[in-house]
Amino acid sequence: MAYIARRFGVSLFIIYVVITISFFLIRLMPGNAVDFLYFQLLASHTVSPQQALQQVQSLYGVNMKEPLLLQYVQYIWNMIHGSLGNSILYPGTSVLHILMNALPWTILIVSTSLIISFFIGISIGTLIAYFRKSKFAVLVSTIMTVLSAIPNYIVAIILLYLLADIHHIFPTGGAYSPEVAPGWNIPFLFSVARHAALPVIVFIITQVGGWSLGMKSSVVSALGEEYITSAHSHGIGSRRIIQSYVGRNAILPLVTSLGLSIGFMVGGSVFIETLFNYPGIGFFLITAVNGRDYPLMMGAFIIVTSAVVLANFLTDLINQRLDPRTMQK
């Protein structure tokens, strides 16, 4: 319990650091976004300095004329209350509202493809570890190596190119068709699955190589462990040895790297969501960057990093459940 509490504390601290970085970027960098907007408003001669200050405050949630430390405290206070300011590109909409609608879609495609690629990967990895001397396993290993080297956005572009003509099968935009009513009904869920299919396929293709190769080397080293020989010496069947002795132990280092992988995939979702016009957090991050919508951009950054930090915390918990040796620490 103490371990979990401590890990959770560390996670919260990292989120706090992320918010601090974000404040530094919008407020303290030379030519920072807050100053820029203020002087732009003044230069437009349409508003009084007082009105300009108010506009800045409604977008970024800080009062420029107050001492910096106070602004910093105010900023953090706003962020932990979910007041991420208002969007410039989507006037009158709060950043939090946009991002809370976007976050589930990113979680959907990242977690779906993570789970699928993880399980395909450990199955292939176990197979090619057991048959590592055979020609077939060498071939599969090579294919996995090449797959792991291909950047995800390249796979996305290739799929876009190949499927552009038949996009009635896989739509290239949105999270679901506007013709269906959101809710727990079959047409809606089917539409969601169809829209998520391409991003998920891209992630699976580009992630499965890494998992397979990782599992392969992990299985090979587990096979050399004394407890495998010992299990054989008791006459325990091969199937059970593969599952409960080799597999169960070989998977542990991969579970440890789940956290890193989630961070990498969420980063990659920026490319994938943008290329497929899929309205997740990454899509809005790039939309905000291109439209110079700094409140939305920083909001997306904070939400996406916090989500990854919390996902890391969750994988820590899973890891702890799977490996009894970590429980005491």
Add this chain to the structure above:
Amino acid sequence: MEDFIHIKNLTVSFRTARGLLRAVDQVTLRLRSGEIFALVGESGCGKSTLAYSLLNLIPEPGFFETGGIVFQGIDIVQAKYRELRNLRGKLISMVFQASMNSFNPVLRFKNQVDHIFDAHPEVWPKRSEGYAYFSELLTLVRLSPDQVLKSFPHELSGGMKQRVAIAISLLLRPTMLILDEPTTALDVLNQRLVLDILRDLHSRLGLTVVFVTHDLGVVADIADRVGVMYAGKLVDVGTLEQVFYDPARHPYVTGLLHAAPSAFQAVRARPIPGSVPNLLELQPGCRFAPRCDLAESMCRVSEPELVVHSSGHVVSCHVMSRMEAKEVMVQ
């Protein structure tokens, strides 16, 4: 006594980048029912490989090159996987050198014991009786059954795990138990405890024990008969008295006894000069000749065979065979 297990001309080889390495080279050995047989030698002499062979558990890239191991009418070397599974754990079981690593780290002992019951359901048709017997065994090795069963391996000390390994190896009431250096990784107190337990178990259960070790003190403590291996060859087999006191024993055994700082020798320990030959670059003649005080020109030309002396002591040494022959003539 009848033969319990018969190892016939067994050669176990490993494929290496520089050729075949014969870790066990044409070994012939008969074990008797109910005895404690100690297999002795320096590390790398092939004693562990020979022990693993008894369960057909040769690690990759090793394989049986020649010979066989006959046990209860089946040849372990040729046996099919199903026959081996039936044999392993149930008829012959093994305790490994590093028992601290011989348990699955992510499963409680209860689960691991269950897996063994599952593998041989016919031994304990009633699982509860199996557990009762296991509790008895754990008590014999001086552990608390309830506590052990619910523990994970990392929660017990090395000595405790060694004793759990011994208890688990007896779970299916095997007729033979192989112990590969069961005391090497333990401190002196635990060594003593494990030896006491083994002697106790042996007298209660009457099983045949193969005890692999390099520690002659332990051998003197526990063994009925001793086999000594050197560089893949079995060079000396006899009763404890023969191996320790017969002047016609193999010169290597004499060297080992002198090298051991123990109660047998008042003189200071004197290590054998030189080192074990590289099995990939063997010279003709006796493998021990380069390190042997008694070596003659013949020893560097032809490899000695195992010869049964009139006392029943089996030795492979040209010099000792000749002395034995003279003695017989005098008589």
Add this chain to the structure above:
Amino acid sequence: MSGFRELWRILRRNPSAMLGFGIIVFYLLMASIGPLFVHVSNIENPLAAYEPASWAHLLGTDYAGRDTLAEIVDGSTPVLIVAVIASTFSVVIGVIIGLVAGFLGGVGDNILMRIADIFLTIPSLPLVIVIVTFIQSSSPFVLAAVIAVTGWAGLSRSVRAQALSLAKRDFVEAAQVQGLSLYNILIRQLLPNIGSYVAMNFLLGISGAIYAEVGLFLLGIAPFTASNWGVMLNFAINQAGSIYTSQSMLYLFSPMVAIVLLQVGFVLFTRALDQLFNPRLRTQ
């Protein structure tokens, strides 16, 4: 130097490692002297757009009638320059922080490793995107530095672990007893021992930087002065709509093949290095 001989021995025995090594050398040559041999025209001639492969244009032409091969060769230089500088930065930062943490110990070590943990946890790409957006510099050094900010943490952890374990070994103590300076201990004793980590991380760092950098150009986030593969893809997808016409296949796929081939080269080569540095894996 025996390291190079060992590397060569492994390359000779392992065809895929040799292939990877060959690919990397080929790209380095292309990026360093290739631009001397090609000329990317400034003239736009839409009538000559998307020509198929011919002797005049081995990879056809782009949406403006320019030679695709020339663009690929010319675009390799900025891609590799940024990637190599970024990886150098992150390796230098990683080694320095790792060594300082390892030798400092105590509170300083703790603080540095907490910082490394934070950078390991924060997803690097969103951070890079946000910083690049604010900085808006087309200097390759600035872009490289931003990419490097997120890449040093892993290496610093392994260097620290290595420094800690080496500091306990005899020869460092012996060196200290002999009165050798800390500098001497670092340069003579420790650096050779962490060389393998540095080499691996340097190569993986280049590969990762290429991924991030091309992606940034592809999305049009990073400002650029000269064209490169990412910019080519950006134009093909966003401006010229090449993705919607089948004639443009050669133009669209050329930069993608260029990127994938280089990344495959890195993976094959780093796998061979891994074998070199972890001999245990070699026999398996």
